[in-house]
Amino acid sequence: MAKNLLIVESPAKAKTIEGYLGKDFTVKSSYGHIRDLVKSEDAIDINNNFNQRYEVPADKKQVVSELKKLAKEADMVWLASDEDREGEAISWHLFETLGLKEPDTRRIVFHEITKPAILKAIENPRKINYNLVNAQQARRVLDRLVGFELSPVLWKKVKPSLSAGRVQSVAVRLIVEREREVNKFKAEAAFKVVAIFGQGRNAFKAELPERFSQQADAEKFLQDCVKALFEIRSLETRPTKRSPAAPFTTSTLQQEASRKLGYSVSRTMSIAQKLYESGYITYMRTDSVNLSDTALNAAANEITSAYGDKYHQQRKYKTKSAGAQEAHEAIRPTYFDKHTIDGDGAEKRLYELIWKRAIASQMSEAQFEKTVAKISISTRKEELVANGEVMKFDGFLKVYLESHDDEDDNQADGENAILPPLSKGQQLDLQEMTATERFSRPPARYTEASLVKKLEELGIGRPSTYAPTISTIQNRGYVVKEEREGRQRNFRVLTLKGNDITKEEKTENTGAERGKLFPTDIGAVVNDFLVQHFNGIVDFNFTASVEKEFDEIAQGLKDWTKMIRTFYDPFHKDVANTIETAEKATGERELGVHPESGKKVSVRIGRYGPFVQVGENANDESEEKPLYASLRTGQSIETISLEDALELFKLPKVVGEYEGKIMKVAIGRFGPYISHNSAFVSLPKEIDPLDVTEEQAIELIEAKRKKDAEKLIKTFDEDPDVKILNGRWGPYIEFGKLNVKIPKDKEPASLTYEECKALADATPATTKKGRFGKAAPAKAAAPAAKKAPAKKKAPAKKK
DNA sequence: CAGTGAGCGAGCTTCCGCTTGACTT
Numbered sequence: 159m160a161k162n163l164l165i166v167e168s169p170a171k172a173k174t175i176e177g178y179l180g181k182d183f184t185v186k187s188s189y190g191h192i193r194d195l196v197k198s199e200d201a202i203d204i205n206n207n208f209n210q211r212y213e214v215p216a217d218k219k220q221v222v223s224e225l226k227k228l229a230k231e232a233d234m235v236w237l238a239s240d241e242d243r244e245g246e247a248i249s250w251h252l253f254e255t256l257g258l259k260e261p262d263t264r265r266i267v268f269h270e271i272t273k274p275a276i277l278k279a280i281e282n283p284r285k286i287n288y289n290l291v292n293a294q295q296a297r298r299v300l301d302r303l304v305g306f307e308l309s310p311v312l313w314k315k316v317k318p319s320l321s322a323g324r325v326q327s328v329a330v331r332l333i334v335e336r337e338r339e340v341n342k343f344k345a346e347a348a349f350k351v352v353a354i355f356g357q358g359r360n361a362f363k364a365e366l367p368e369r370f371s372q373q374a375d376a377e378k379f380l381q382d383c384v385k386a387l388f389e390i391r392s393l394e395t396r397p398t399k400r401s402p403a404a405p406f407t408t409s410t411l412q413q414e415a416s417r418k419l420g421y422s423v424s425r426t427m428s429i430a431q432k433l434y435e436s437g438y439i440t441y442m443r444t445d446s447v448n449l450s451d452t453a454l455n456a457a458a459n460e461i462t463s464a465y466g467d468k469y470h471q472q473r474k475y476k477t478k479s480a481g482a483q484e485a486h487e488a489i490r491p492t493y494f495d496k497h498t499i500d501g502d503g504a505e506k507r508l509y510e511l512i513w514k515r516a517i518a519s520q521m522s523e524a525q526f527e528k529t530v531a532k533i534s535i536s537t538r539k540e541e542l543v544a545n546g547e548v549m550k551f552d553g554f555l556k557v558y559l560e561s562h563d564d565e566d567d568n569q570a571d572g573e574n575a576i577l578p579p580l581s582k583g584q585q586l587d588l589q590e591m592t593a594t595e596r597f598s599r600p601p602a603r604y605t606e607a608s609l610v611k612k613l614e615e616l617g618i619g620r621p622s623t624y625a626p627t628i629s630t631i632q633n634r635g636y637v638v639k640e641e642r643e644g645r646q647r648n649f650r651v652l653t654l655k656g657n658d659i660t661k662e663e664k665t666e667n668t669g670a671e672r673g674k675l676f677p678t679d680i681g682a683v684v685n686d687f688l689v690q691h692f693n694g695i696v697d698f699n700f701t702a703s704v705e706k707e708f709d710e711i712a713q714g715l716k717d718w719t720k721m722i723r724t725f726y727d728p729f730h731k732d733v734a735n736t737i738e739t740a741e742k743a744t745g746e747r748e749l750g751v752h753p754e755s756g757k758k759v760s761v762r763i764g765r766y767g768p769f770v771q772v773g774e775n776a777n778d779e780s781e782e783k784p785l786y787a788s789l790r791t792g793q794s795i796e797t798i799s800l801e802d803a804l805e806l807f808k809l810p811k812v813v814g815e816y817e818g819k820i821m822k823v824a825i826g827r828f829g830p831y832i833s834h835n836s837a838f839v840s841l842p843k844e845i846d847p848l849d850v851t852e853e854q855a856i857e858l859i860e861a862k863r864k865k866d867a868e869k870l871i872k873t874f875d876e877d878p879d880v881k882i883l884n885g886r887w888g889p890y891i892e893f894g895k896l897n898v899k900i901p902k903d904k905e906p907a908s909l910t911y912e913e914c915k916a917l918a919d920a921t922p923a924t925t926k927k928g929r930f931g932k933a934a935p936a937k938a939a940a941p942a943a944k945k946a947p948a949k950k951k952a953p954a955k956k957k
Numbered sequence: 958c959a960g961t962g963a964g965c966g967a968g969c970t971t972c973c974g975c976t977t978g979a980c981t982t
Contacts, residue, residue: 167976190976197971217977244975298973305972312971319970326972431977443975622974764962771962786962810960824960831959838959 163232165225165252167239170435171271175238178273184232186225188239192218193251195302204726207719208299214255222255229256234264236280241267242483243712247294250286260285270450270487271440293712299722300324300704304695307733308688315736316684316743317763321634324704325619325627327688327696330636332612333604334677334685341797343600349376349593349652353542355388355533355586360578364533364544369596373650376593379538380654387536388586398528398547402518402554404447404475405488408621409614411442411512416607417561419507420673423606424625429508430489438499439491439512443621445614446484447475449516453490457520460494465556471522481617481705490516518558525551529577533586546577563608588654595649603674606639618701636681642792644670679768679795683745691736694729749800757784759803761795768795770803790830805848814852821855823847834859876911893918 162183166172169187176185193212195201203209214222229235235258237249249265252258264283268275301324308322351366370376406414408427415426430442449457454472461470477484491513499509526547533542549555604612610624619627631637644667653660677685688696704725710716746762749770757773766788773784787806789798810824819835830847832839832855839862841847845854871889872882881892882900889906891898891914898917900906 169977188976189978191974192976194974195972217979221976240975248975294974301973303972307971309971313969321971323972435977620974622976627973762962766961769962775962784962786960788960788962833959 161233162236163225163228163234164236164238167245167248168441170437171441174271174437175276178276183236184228186228187221188225188248188252189218189221191244191248191251192222192225193255195298199306202299202302204730208722208726210295210299212251225252226256229258232262234262236283237263237265237286238267238279240485241269242485243290243294243297243708245485246287246290247298250288250291253286269446269448269485270452272450272452274452275450287712289714290712292718293708296711296718296722297704297708300725303722303726303729307730308692308695311691311733311736312684312687315740316687317680320680320684321630322684322688322692322695324695324701325613325623326630326634326636327685328616328618328698328701329609329613329627330631330677330681331685331689331696331698332609333631333637333675334682336601336603337677337682338796340600340603345597345600347371347595347597347649349373349650350596351376351379351542351591351593353383353388353533353591354589355544356578356589357587361589362544362546362577363575364531364542366540366542368540370593373595373652376652377659379540380591380593380652380659382537383535383588383591383654384657384659385537386588388542388588389534389536390531390580390582390584390586391534391541392532393529393580393582394531395527395529397550398526399523400526400553400555401523402473402521402558403515403560405449405490405516405519406512407445407447407477407488408443409445409610409624411489412610412624413607414511414515414561415508416605417563418511419504421504421508423610423628425504426508427625429504430512432501432505433499433509433512436499436501437492438496438501438509440489441486442489444484444486444489445477445479445482445621446486447477447488448484449474449490449519450487453487453494453516454520456494457490457517461517461521465521469521469553469556471520473520475519479614479617480702488516514558515560518554521554521557522551524549524553524555529580531577531580544577546575548576563602591654593652595651597647597649597668603671603676605673606675609675616698616701617705631681635678636684637675637677639673640671640676641673642669642671642676644668679745679763679789682794682796683743683763686745687740687743691740692729692732745795747795749798749803752804759800761789761798761803763795768793770798770806772804772807809847811848813850813855816852816856816859821852821859823850823855832858837862871906872909874911874914880911880914882906882909882914891917 164172164175164179164183164185166175166185166187167190169189172185172187176183179185193214196211196213201211203211235256237252239245239248239252245267253263265286266279266283268279305321305323308327309320312320312322348369348371350369353364353366354361355364356362366379370379403410411430412423412426415421416423421429427442430439433439434442454474458470458472475488489512491509494513494517497510497513498506501509526549529544529546529548531544531546533544535542602608606628609628610619613619613624613627632639646665647668648663648665651662651664653662685696694700707716707721711718711721744762744764745768746760749759749761751757752759752772755772759770759772761768761770763769764786768789770787770789771784772786773782775784785807787803787809789795789806793802809830810822812820812822813832814821816834821832821834823830823832823841824847830841830845832841832850834855837859839858841850841858869883870881871884874880879893883890883892884906889900891900891909893914898914900909900917904913
């Protein structure tokens with residue numbers, strides 16, 4: 159038995175380290191945290207110094223018992239979790255849970271998984287840093303208190319099962335506020351003048367720095383240019399350079415993989431996880447841009463041998479993010495001489511991206527010669543400007559060019575074009591000049607990756623939580639990732655050619671979005687509610703300010719329970735006050751009055767989602783009941799117009815007759831559908847329910863019948879409502895409204911009616927939904943309830 | 958599931974940060 163047990167957080171890391179240390183060491187992993195606060199309300203004892211109750215979650219029991227056993231057998235246990243707040247806490251939880259004793263325990267840390275780093279760490283053990291542990295406890299307790307007190311407020315005031323938290327609520331806020339900026343944005347049009355001089359290979363573009371807001375001014379300018387002389391007034395050439403970006407962190411990897419490969423952040427992370435487990439890359443959840451000395455040398459060797467000495471330049475990067483804890487290296491290939499790897503296409507592409515970025519980060523800068531030519535116009539005082547750029551040395555650009563979110567902006571302007579040989583005083587031949595109407599652009603909606611970037615800038619969230627946070631806000635229905643169609647927009651183009659000026663009107667598509675994050679109505683309502691009642695929590699600086707206090711705790715300058723007390727008491731007061739006084743939040747908005755009846759038209763969120771209401775709530779029997787209609791996908795209570803709202807009442811609508819029965823189009827909870835003779839057909843997305851023709855409807859009904867017939871295996875004379883069908887997951891019996899799976903040992907085609915009935919009777923009706931969600935399972939059917947009888951709920955809080 | 962938007966009301970939902978596989982539908 160090995161004398162030493164060394165525990166790290168990640169199993170892949172454990173494997174590597176075991177190779178470095180030899181027989182005297184057993185290296186195991188804790189798989190992250192091994193304990194957490196209990197789920198129940200009594201996890202934190204508010205009145206007793208915020209004492210915590212921890213438990214080992216079910217999925218960690220096995221790991222813990224194995225570690226316990228090994229720890230008992232070992233002479234010395236080395237706690238080698240990461241050197242950051244969470245890592246220190248993991249060591250402490252291990253110490254407590256495994257029942258370790260101080261003389262036989264060492265705490266060690268390293269920032270890179272290299273043999274010298276590990277050996278050095280072992281020579282320099284220390285004790286658990288309880289200040290750091292306290293800082294983590296403060297973080298953990300604060301997040302629990304915030305999350306588990308705020309969420310229930312939402313259940314009461316907005317809708318059950320919603321959630322709020324220090325991180326997710328700010329993420330939603332960013333998206334809601336950006337959407338509002340986009341919606342209130344008014345595009346401003348201005349004419350941009352571009353001239354083309356010279357012929358053929360010597361042709362080049364020049365631009366007028368000023369823009370004209372009025373068409374008349376642009377026209378006048380072109381008019382003035384008809385007989386004008388153009389001359390190069392000044393010519394300036396200067397060297398410029400561009401430097402490579404730092405190697406990847408989690409967030410920059412997510413951004414580049416999104417821009418260059420189109421991966422979602424969760425896809426990027428799961429591919430990176432595979433690469434890590436295969437030993438191709440270093441750890442992928444990191445906020446550090448640092449490379450180990452071993453890596454610097456390996457990169458230097460690779461660059462020198464592959465590209466030559468002049469392409470290499472050693473660089474050490476410093477992190478720019480304030481909250482960075484830098485427990486690991488930057489993300490880099492484990493072996494720089496491996497330009498590509500075995501694996502599927504996605505893995506290969508991500509690996510190559512990581513390899514290029516890391517290699518480029520150690521390469522020389524690219525050198526350019528930038529030329530600016532200013533061109534005077536004899537009839538005007540303005541000058542045209544031509545920019546040219548010639549690359550003199552490619553440097554790092556040989557392998558990698560970083561992309562940016564706002565890429566397409568400059569590209570079209572010929573910013574980096576090559577200019578022909580020019581000289582000062584040279585007369586130029588105008589070939590063509592255009593004045594094109596261009597529009598200012600609204601701020602860009604967030605993509606998953608650009609949201610991560612923003613969160614990182616605000617110091618909110620950690621490398622391990624970016625991807626899960628993005629999923630959470632989508633799963634809660636606060637945010638949707640969507641494509642939206644743009645709309646056509648006209649713009650004017652004036653062209654001067656020869657001595658003639660022509661005008662034309664062109665159209666372009668604008669506002670189309672792909673893979674952008676949009677707030678839902680519920681997201682907006684929840685956000686507004688939180689901003690109104692808990693501004694301090696959803697403040698963009700809240701995390702930064704508590705982080706500062708956590709740092710003070712980590713340095714031993716502050717008592718963590720005092721810090722939490724100072725936060726909690728007023729916060730809890732707000733919670734209690736809000737529960738008592740706040741109205742239910744529905745996002746209600748009045749759109750106006752119905753043009754014919756004069757009744758009030760309003761929108762709000764109801765039990766089944768956003769809807770329009772015409773007429774007041776009936777509080778008296780003599781009054782008429784109001785009319786309701788659900789909003790369609792893509793519509794929102796915040797932006798819908800009165801006209802669009804009234805459109806919704808044009809459904810349900812009879813679109814024709816078929817086989818003697820009417821066909822009706824309506825919108826249901828699951829979207830638009832056609833009903834016919836008590837059968838239902840969903841409308842495909844691309845068909846507008848208001849435009850369905852009789853022919854289309856018949857076609858759809860027939861198509862549905864055909865599809866159903868393909869699924870049908872057998873029917874019965876005894877009861878037409880009983881069928882055997884082939885479903886997505888195999889054959890099943892449709893017994894009236896109940897679907898029953900057919901056991902594997904039965905042949906579906908040979909089942910008799912009686913057998914079907916028996917199977918149906920044996921199936922508990924748990925799939926049926928009651929009015930308030932899932933129907934309770936029949937009491938007698940569940941004799942052995944696993945759960946202990948529910949605890950008595952704490953009596954209602956005193957008022 | 959197929960046109961609702963009350964209330965009735967037992968018992969449930971929920972946080973952030975560390976880690977990976979185990980899961981059906």
